[in-house]
Amino acid sequence: MVELVRELWNRIVFAGKALGDAVCSMVGVVLETEREVVSVISEVIGATHETKTQAVPMVFLDLLFSVTYMPFVAAVFVILRFLVDDEKTDYKQWPRSFEQFKHLYASKIMYLPPVDEKNKYVIFSDVHMESAIDVKRGIGHFYKNKSLCLSVLKHYAEDRAWTVVFLGDSEEFWCCNDLDDERGVVDKIEPVIEQNRDVYVILSDNFYKNMNPHRFIKIRGNHDDVWKEDAAVSKLAAQGFPGIRVYEFGVIPRNGSEILLMHGHQFDPYNCDANNFFGKFASSLAGETADKMYGLIVSFFNFFHLEVPRIFGVVLAPFFKKNEWYHEQLSLVQSPEMVDDFVFHESIVGILAKRYGCSLIVGHTHGPKVIKKHGIASHFYINSGTSSCWEDCVWTVEVTAEDVILAAWTSESKGSATYQFKLSEATVEF
Ligand SMILES: [Mn+2]
Numbered sequence: 181m182v183e184l185v186r187e188l189w190n191r192i193v194f195a196g197k198a199l200g201d202a203v204c205s206m207v208g209v210v211l212e213t214e215r216e217v218v219s220v221i222s223e224v225i226g227a228t229h230e231t232k233t234q235a236v237p238m239v240f241l242d243l244l245f246s247v248t249y250m251p252f253v254a255a256v257f258v259i260l261r262f263l264v265d266d267e268k269t270d271y272k273q274w275p276r277s278f279e280q281f282k283h284l285y286a287s288k289i290m291y292l293p294p295v296d297e298k299n300k301y302v303i304f305s306d307v308h309m310e311s312a313i314d315v316k317r318g319i320g321h322f323y324k325n326k327s328l329c330l331s332v333l334k335h336y337a338e339d340r341a342w343t344v345v346f347l348g349d350s351e352e353f354w355c356c357n358d359l360d361d362e363r364g365v366v367d368k369i370e371p372v373i374e375q376n377r378d379v380y381v382i383l384s385d386n387f388y389k390n391m392n393p394h395r396f397i398k399i400r401g402n403h404d405d406v407w408k409e410d411a412a413v414s415k416l417a418a419q420g421f422p423g424i425r426v427y428e429f430g431v432i433p434r435n436g437s438e439i440l441l442m443h444g445h446q447f448d449p450y451n452c453d454a455n456n457f458f459g460k461f462a463s464s465l466a467g468e469t470a471d472k473m474y475g476l477i478v479s480f481f482n483f484f485h486l487e488v489p490r491i492f493g494v495v496l497a498p499f500f501k502k503n504e505w506y507h508e509q510l511s512l513v514q515s516p517e518m519v520d521d522f523v524f525h526e527s528i529v530g531i532l533a534k535r536y537g538c539s540l541i542v543g544h545t546h547g548p549k550v551i552k553k554h555g556i557a558s559h560f561y562i563n564s565g566t567s568s569c570w571e572d573c574v575w576t577v578e579v580t581a582e583d584v585i586l587a588a589w590t591s592e593s594k595g596s597a598t599y600q601f602k603l604s605e606a607t608v609e610f
Pocket residue numbers: 349401402403443445544545
C-alpha cells in the first residue's frame with residue numbers, strides 16, 4: 181500500500197514537472213517573440229519608453245497565471261497545506277531552558293572552542309551549491325557567484341585563526357528528479373561536488389585536512405537534510421573530508437556567553453523536518469518551474485525598465501539581480517526588523533534567545549540582518565543571509581572577540597568586505 185502511494189506520488193510529481201517544463205518553454209518562446217514584436221513596433225512608430233511600458237507586462241502576467249499549470253500546483257498546495265501540522269515545528273518541541281536543550285540534543289550539537297585571537301569564526305549559509313544538470317535545467321544560482329565565493333574563502337584562508345562554518349542549505353538536494361527516493365538524492369551528492377570541486381578543494385585543503393582541530397564545520401539545513409544519513413556523509417568523507425560529521429546545531433562561547441547556531445528551518449512549519457514534504461513539493465515542483473519562469477519574467481521586466489513584481493518571492497527564494505538588491509534589499513539590512521511570515525517565525529528566534537539567555541545565528545531566509553537584544557548589547561540575533569541568491573554578493577558573519585560583523589562581499593571588495601554591519605554599531609533591538 182505504502183509502495184503504491186509512493187509510486188503514485190512520484191508519477192504526479194513527474195507529470196507536474198513535465199507539464200511545468202513544457203509551459204516554461206512555451207512561455208519562453210512567447211516572451212521572446214513578444215520582445216521582438218514590441219521592439220519592432222516601437223522602432224516603427226518611434227514610441228517613447230513610457231508608452232511602451234504600459235499594459236503589455238500586466239497582460240502577460242495575467243496570461244501566464246491563467247494558462248499555466250498554476251491551478252494544478254495550487255490544488256496540490258491546498259491539499260498538502262492541510263497535512264502540515266504546525267505543532268510539529270521543531271521549536272514547539274524544545275524545552276524551556278538552554279541546559280535542557282543541550283541535554284536533549286547532545287548528539288546533534290557541535291561545541292566549538294571559545295572565541296579568542298586564535299579562534300575566529302566565519303559563517304556562510306544558504307550556498308545552495310547545485311549540480312551541472314541543475315545549471316543546464318535553469319534552476320542553478322550559485323554558479324553565478326562561485327568565483328566571488330572562492331575569493332572570499334581564499335581571503336579567510338590567509339589567516340589560520342578562522343574556522344569556516346557552513347550553516348545549512350550548503351547544497352541543493354531538494355530540486356531533484358526523484359524527491360521521494362532517498363537513493364536518488366544520495367546519487368546527487370557526487371554531481372554537486374563535481375560541479376563545485378574548486379569550493380570543496382579549498383574547504384578541504386585550507387580548512388579541514390591536516391587541521392587539528394578541523395577548521396571547517398558543517399551544519400545541515402533543510403535542502404541538504406540528506407546529511408542526516410550516514411551513507412551520504414561517508415560519500416562526503418571520501419571527497420577530502422575524512423571523518424567529517426554533519427551537525428544540526430553549533431555552540432560558540434564568546435566573551436562569557438554563548439552563541440547558538442542553526443540553519444533556521446526549525447522555525448518554519450513548512451520546511452521543518454516533520455513537514456518537509458510540503459517544502460520538497462514547493463521546491464521541487466512549483467519552485468523549479470517558477471525559478472525558470474522567474475528568469476524569463478525578470479528579463480521581460482528589465483527589458484521595459486520596470487520594477488520586477490515579487491510574485492514568487494513570497495513563497496520561493498528569488499535570485500536578486502544586483503541593481504535590484506542594491507536599491508531594495510540593502511535598505512532592509514540597514515533598517516532590520518523581526519518579520520513573521522507563514523514560512524518563518526522570526527519573532528520566536530528572539531523569544532528563544534531571551535529564554536535561553538544566548539545569542540542566535542540563523543540562516544534560511546536569505547534575508548541578512550543584525551538585531552541586538554534589548555538590555556544586553558552583547559547578545560544578538562543575526563541572520564547570515566546567502567551566498568547564492570544575491571547577484572555578485574556573498575554574505576558572511578564574522579565572530580571575533582572584538583565584534584560580530586555581518587559582511588557583504590562583492591566583486592568590488594578588495595581585501596575587505598564592501599558592506600559591514602557591526603553588532604557594536606547596531607541600533608535596532610528585539
Ligand atoms: Mn533553508
